[in-house]
Amino acid sequence: MTTALIVGATGATGKLLLKNLINNPQYTDILVLHYRATGFSKRDKVTEIIHPFDQLETLELPFTTDHVFCCLGTTIKKAKSKTAFAKVDFDYVVNTAKLGIEHGAKHFLVMSSIGTSSNAPSFYLKTKARMEQSIQSLNYPSVSIFRPSVLDGERQENRPAEKIGIFAARLLNNLPASINKYGTSNIQDVANYMVQIAAKDVLGCHIYESTEIRNHA
Secondary structure, X not given: OEEXXXXXXXXXXXXXXXXXXXXXXXEEEEEEEEOOOOOOOOEOOEEEEEOOHHHHHHOOOOOOOOEEEEOOOOOHHHHOOHXXXXXXXXXXXXXXXXHHHHOOOOEEEEEOOOOOOOOOOXXXXXXXXXXXXXXXXXXXXXEEEEEOOEEEOOOOOOOHHHHHHHHHHHOOOOOOHHHHOOOEEEXXXXXXXXXXXXXXXXXXXXXXXXXXXXXXX
16 A cells, blocks of 8 residues: 655646545555645545645654655746746755655656756756756655646636647647647646556656657556
8 A cells, every 4th residue: 555745736737636646545645735725634535734845844744655746836927036936846846855755755756847958948947857857866766757748627727828828739739749749738647647657666767758648648
């Protein structure tokens, strides 16, 4: 039987991932870490932990965790500055990984982004690359990095510009593989595939690109 820690459970993908874990009999106990109440406390097999993400080094988890799922992520526009964006997508993610190591985790699974590269032209993708490199330098037996494209699925927030981008990306889904990797990634597919990969616990670091997520979820 397996225990899990999930960070980012209030986001679109994180919510579906948590539901998947709750319904999966392999997982006996699930910790949901957030900076404010999520509504998951004392429900099913979920334990909610409220703690400032700026102080993760002071947090003691109530039990060891086998798998750490990280769905944290924002945008520079939403964060208001590059510094604030990097705090979420680099600092908080890497510190979550370190927290897992300190509590016995063997597998770290994290959402990144298509196009991630230290040579990428955008600060967003360069930050994702730094995050991936830092995660890989930690002592995890297994690291799984997921690089979805434009996330497509039901969201609480109404973002007109994002809807236009999703519509355009959908047009690429049925084109040849060299192009359709830039099509949409369904958030349910991403959540499902993360749990599928977690169950395998393959040693080493493995990166799963958008096309593979779409074809195997």
